[in-house]
Amino acid sequence: MRHLLTTVGLEHDQAVSILDVAEDMADVATRAVPKLPTLRGRTVANLFFEDSTRTRLSFEAAAKRLSADVITFSAKGSSVSKGESLKDTAQTIAAMGIDAVVLRHAASGAAEVLAGSGWIDAAVVNAGDGTHQHPTQGLLDAYTLRKTLHGDGSRGRDLDGVRVTIVGDILHSRVARSNVWLLTTLGAQVHLVGPRTLLPTGVDTWPVTTGTDLDAAIAERPDAIMMLRVQQERMHAAFFPHEREYTSAWGLDDARLERLATDTIVMHPGPMNRGLEISARAADSPRSVILDQVTNGVSIRMAVLYLVLSGSDPREVAA
């Protein structure tokens, strides 16, 4: 794998294989020495043009567990505030000698531009670009679903027949987009629920079913329900009248938690707005796997860094 830019077009067997490698990476955490020498001498640059806690720390932890050196760059306090472009920033970092770039950027398509531009030779891993894609989040969600449903027998399996409902701000969500394509490729059926104003134009061409009624979706007893964060920083218009109206119609509150089937898994990509899209009781309930998602994120990112940084043929088809 040369780069990881999107989950669109990721093939079924390739996706299962990434999840299987992540299983092996997860085992490492339980060992006497929870570290592998695999990427010794390699340097990974985290280029974060947009705020992030868990993704940046997760990639950093993943790279360090594989013994890679990590350079972390945040746009805040950097020359970006002096007007430096993505190209110049990337080339500056590349001139320091790096093997992989983990890129988080507010512009949709930034990772594809960087990978296809010829500006740098390094492998590019998309860590979230605008409202477009966040492939490692999709992968860690798929991994968490598979692990929760199949346990130790997960290896080699996909998500055939698993029904996942994704709720909330689909319009601005790269997490939803990454999940829709990946989970569908793995055989899951995805149902999207949200206010009409937050369902994107063209959603009817996606491989999903859609609705606006969360209570109806809950009554269908999905295997998993994924609550999305209301992304106020990306909302430059009024998409719903009031936060409380959003919560009453599309929030996973205590009453809806009660009505949820007992074996339905509750997921959230974080960071949560407790009390807005998810209640504290739902977030902390035994069927919530939100902290598992964080743990699994490190394993998935170890797998992805291993796969993009090993292998002899750099011209292998990009995923």
Added chain:
Amino acid sequence: MPARVVLQQADVQRALTRISHEILESNRGASDLVLLGIPTRGVLLAERIAAQLAALEPGAGVVGALDVTMYRDDLDRHPTRTPSPTRLPAGGIDGKTVVLVDDVLYSGRTIRAALDAIGDLGRPRAVRLAVLVDRGHRELPIRADFVGKNLPTAAAERIFVRLTEIDGEDAVAIEGAA
């Protein structure tokens, strides 16, 4: 040049039986003995040796799998390798005598990686090496304690180990340079 079979089913079986007895003899019994096979065929060989040990001494034959992919020094020289699971026995390897089992011993680099992997998993009392075939051409100061068959080869030749569980038959074949 077609592949030439150098060990038949019965030869493989006899070699494993002899290795099993040698392991018991050098370890003075089966106590604290852990067999770790290196995927893919090393794991099958380790399981077969373990079954023989258990037949000779009840309770013997603790077996696991040790994947060394992440410890290799040639990851950037080959297409990406997919790791296999590492399975350790419940008792771990601390204080045990670990016998690494692989099908072919060649450059010694796989065993070097295995020794590094073991170091991250615990501290065995001793580590031994059992291989079905030793074909020479060592690039590191490593030798096997238990060898099924020494096969002098040219570097251009290839050795194929076939095992019933995967390949439908037990055989070791050697193929000359084309």
